[in-house]
Amino acid sequence: MFIKLLILIIAAVVVYRAVKSRLGGQPHQKVRSTGAKPLQADDVMIQDPQCGIYFARRQGVVLQQDGREVYFCSDACKEKYLAKQQK
Ligand SMILES: [Zn+2]
Incomplete structure (x- = not known):
């Protein structure tokens, strides 16, 4: 009974760490994507x-x-526009 509880706790800790490390990995990708060249007027x-x-x-x-x-x-479109202008 006690061993089952211990296994359950260990399993919970392992899952918690996996989720935490996965969430911790995301901000790195966000920084990389925002590191792209800034929005230009063009x-x-x-x-x-x-x-x-x-x-x-x-x-x-x-x-x-x-x-x-x-x-x-x-x-x-540029050619058509120019042709229209010359008429
Ligand atoms: Zn066009």
Whole structure:
């Protein structure tokens, strides 16, 4: 009877330590993931004036026009936009 209780206590301690070490391991991964490069202004979502979809500015195609920058989701949209401007 006493031995059964002792085994139960040891088992409980082993499980407790396993859970504790597993929980203790998580903050390390969080620190690593937040160690990535900080959020940049280029990540802002903007709208394509040609097709109207929203995309991350850094993934877009930029067109310099009259001293300002116009962003497009693809080269195809940029070409269409330019063709429309020239009409
Ligand atoms: Zn587009």
